[in-house]
Amino acid sequence: MFSFFRKKPAATPAPAPEPAQVQAPTPTLPPATPPATPAPTAAPAAPASTPAPAQPAAGGLIGSALVQAMDIPVAPPVAPERQGWMTRLTAGLRKTGSNISQVFTGAQIDDALYEELETALLMADTGVKATEHLLEEVKRRVKASGATRPVQAKNILVDSLTQLLKPLEKPLVIGQFQPTVIMVAGVNGAGKTTSIGKLTKHLAGEGASVLLAAADTFRAAAREQLAIWADRNMVEIVSQAGGDPAAVSFDAVTAGRARGKDVVLVDTAGRLPTQLHLMEELRKIKRVVQKADATAPHEVLLVIDGNTGQNALAQVRAFDAALQLTGLIVTKLDGTAKGGVLAAIAQEKPVPVYFIGVGEQLEDLETFDAREFALALLS
Incomplete structure (x- = not known):
């Protein structure tokens, strides 16, 4: 069970300094250019039909790489010992969360979405000041990342809310x-x-x-x-x-x-x-x-x-x-x-x-x- 409190740790002696490490010399790599006279047994070029390794499309990335490039956070997995609590917490917050999540079910990010999000946050008793702060953060990061889909705006809101609530974290x-x-x-x-x-x-x-x-x-x-x-x-x-x-x-x-x-x-x-x-x-x-x-x-x-x-x-x-x-x-x-x-x-x-x-x-x-x-x- 996850501890509800943290005891003050006992004082421990400072660890002995580690001996200085000597950095190994960097090996000399062979020249990248081919030799002037190629060997007669050089391998033939790959056939045109051979599929090349998958590469991201020009001007964009795929999957999670796209999310990272657009400054849209990907939350790390929840620790296994907290999974049961997360299930109960999610169920407990469903009355609040469903009203906010419905805002992001549309097809695009526009002024109407932001107006609905403002209303949903106020109805959830987020308060005027916190609502204004979260809206400003979402708009700023959507613009900076170039996000176009509501689900991306939702991920940004999750991260913005996390940062707002972070100062409240403190162990007993x-x-x-x-x-x-x-x-x-x-x-x-x-x-x-x-x-x-x-x-x-x-x-x-x-x-x-x-x-x-x-x-x-x-x-x-x-x-x-x-x-x-x-x-x-x-x-x-x-x-x-x-x-x-x-x-x-x-x-x-x-x-x-x-x-x-x-x-x-x-x-x-x-x-x-x-x-x-x-x-x-x-x-x-x-x-x-x-x-x-x-x-x-x-x-x-x-x-x-x-x-x-x-x-x-x-x-x-x-x-x-x-x-x-x-x-x-x-x-x-x-x-x-x-x-x-x-x-x-x-x-x-x-x-x-x-x-x-x-x-x-x-x-x-x-x-x-x-x-x-x-x-x-x-x-």
Whole structure:
């Protein structure tokens, strides 16, 4: 299984310098011109009917060579261990991708295609700025490459979207701190507690010892829900019935340090960014966690629901202003036709996306890869 996180590698001694290599002298080639007096037994010329090796037509190339010459990217194959995930991701993004892919079913690249593409991107909640950026890139590269077929424009869009999303790629690193304290926030219904449970499973599966902090003391049954995940994953949990969220978080970080845990995951109460008094409670949790560990929290993650489209971007802005986010988990991309919101985030508020989810199963939450996402979206 592909790792959901990367531990900080241990320091290794610098390799010894390799001995200098002596370049072998270049052999002298025989002269390319035939000798002045040809041998009497020279081979006869090949018959005119003998087929010559296949050569590209003058002024053009064939197959993938044509694609390369026209600056139309050919995506490398997906790693075998990611094929299953790509299948699920493609199926999950079908509602978004089908609307965009239909733009490229015509016979030529013209103004009508660009107008339809603009509409499709906006309908996918790509956002005005990201849509303008992608359109400009596609037009520029189509003109530079001389592409004439819509499928070529589609390939260019895949590459342009990949480049736009690339800054969002970042691995979740644990091991630099003992423990790594991860604070998780999000609005009600975004899938926050479930995502914590899935992340716990994968962290524990990779050998990390995890301690959960049930600091969501506002929502009914939140503590019980997290306790179920703790039982399933056979990890410890710190909770208090009706306790103060900041106090629970403090106790969990303190316990994590005393017990030598690798990770402490703090589940906070769901809230809307417009609920200022509750947002202040999040700030309080962060301040109190820092009293238990001056370097913590080491990661502040926001879980956003892909169904909410542009509202997700507003949530990123608000929670980042309050907590200084370090990463995102985007869930429920399979239930929406608004998967383009990641492009809007990349263009306007590029907070790294650690994980994306396209279903309720454990394996439906995976690390984010820009190229995989672009290919799945526009397959």
